[in-house]
Each structure stands twice: as structure tokens, then as C-alpha cells.
Amino acid sequence: xxxxxxDLRRLVRELPPFDPDLIARVLENGETVTVTSxxxxxxxxxxxGAKVAVCAGSPTVGDVVLIRGxxxxxxxxxxxxxxxxxxxxxVHAGDAPGASGGLCRLHDxxxxxxxxxxxxxxxxxxxxxxxxxxxxxxxxxxxxx
Numbered sequence: 001x002x003x004x005x006x007d008l009r010r011l012v013r014e015l016p017p018f019d020p021d022l023i024a025r026v027l028e029n030g031e032t033v034t035v036t037s038x039x040x041x042x043x044x045x046x047x048x049g050a051k052v053a054v055c056a057g058s059p060t061v062g063d064v065v066l067i068r069g070x071x072x073x074x075x076x077x078x079x080x081x082x083x084x085x086x087x088x089x090x091v092h093a094g095d096a097p098g099a100s101g102g103l104c105r106l107h108d109x110x111x112x113x114x115x116x117x118x119x120x121x122x123x124x125x126x127x128x129x130x131x132x133x134x135x136x137x138x139x140x141x142x143x144x145x
Contacts, residue, residue: 020068020069020071020072020073020110021068023035023054023066023073023110023111024068024110024111027054027055027056027110027111028056030056031055032053032054032055033053033054033055033066033111034051034052034053034054035051035052035054035066035073035075036049036050036051036052037049037050037051037052037075040094040096041074041075041076041094041095041096041099042064042075042076042077042094042095042096043094043095043096044095044096045064045077045095045115046064046075046095046115052064052075052113052114052115053113053114054066054111054112054113054114055111055112055114056110056111056112057111057112058112059078059090059109059112060078060117061078061079061080061081061119062077062078062117062118062119063077063078063112063113063115063117064076064077064078064112064113064115065077065078065092065109065110065111065112065113066109066110066111066112066113067090067092067104067108067109067110068104068108068109068110069104069108073110074092074102075094075113076092076093076094076102077092077093077094077095077118077120078090078091078092078109079091079092079093079101079120079125079128079129079132080125080128080129081106082103082129082133084103084133084136087105088105088106089103089104089105089106090103090104090105090106090108090109091103091128091129091132092104092132093128093132099128100128100131100132100135101127101128101129101130101131101132101135102132102135103132103133103135103136
């Protein structure tokens with residue numbers, strides 16, 4: 001197991017930094033991964049270029065997490081946990097002013113950062129939940145158009 005873990009760490013250094021499947025495998029092995037913030041979505045909490053440690057864990061509302069998304073990974077804060085049509089979903093968003101909410105499946109959260117937990121105000125949470133659900137609905141409608 002130690003050898004496999006060492007090989008995975010080497011792969012993380014050698015492959016593109018945002019391979020979500022590889023990162024998930026390393027985290028499942030009990031390792032910690034350091035990721036770099038590459039955009040403004042988490043500012044001011046995480047400026048561009050800031051490094052943050054991510055490990056496997058049980059996410060909860062207010063945590064900054066690593067999310068598997070569209071062939072890459074996303075660092076966002078968890079806003080709420082919903083049950084939509086019998087399926088669990090996380091509402092997530094960046095900390096940047098004006099950020100809108102997104103939805104992901106529960107198992108798309110692949111790691112939890114060591115950043116402090118912070119829960120948005122009830123009004124802000126309601127805004128982000130609404131924007132996430134509307135965006136998801138619009139994507140669903142667009143697929144059938």
C-alpha cells in the first residue's frame with residue numbers, strides 16, 4: 001500500500017494539476033493534496049495563487065471543498081444540502097462578491113480543505129440556493145430544446 005501511495009503522489013506531481021479522478025484516488029488513500037486557487041471565485045478568502053490543503057472528510061455546510069466538475073476541480077464553499085427529486089445535491093458557491101450558486105451531486109465533493117467553516121447569512125443562502133436551482137433548471141430545459 002505504501003508503494004501505491006508513493007506512486008500516486010508522484011503521478012499527481014507529473015500529471016496536469018486538475019485531474020479530478022487522480023486527485024480523488026489520492027484522497028481516498030488517506031493522503032493530503034495541496035491545490036492552488038487559479039481564479040477569483042474564492043476571493044477574498046483565497047486569492048489567486050493561494051495554496052490550500054485538501055483531505056478526505058465528511059463535508060458539511062460552510063466548508064470549503066474540492067468538487068469534481070467538468071473534467072477539472074473547483075474550490076467552493078458548501079451553502080446547503082438539498083434533496084431534489086429524491087437525489088441529494090450540494091449547493092456551492094465561491095466567496096467572491098456577486099457569486100452565483102451551483103449544484104453538484106453529493107459524491108462530486110472529493111475533499112475538504114483546512115479553511116475555517118463559515119455559513120452565509122440566511123438571506124444570502126436563499127439567494128444562492130435559488131440561483132443554483134434556476135441555473136440547473138435552465139440547463140435541463142436547454143438539453144430538450
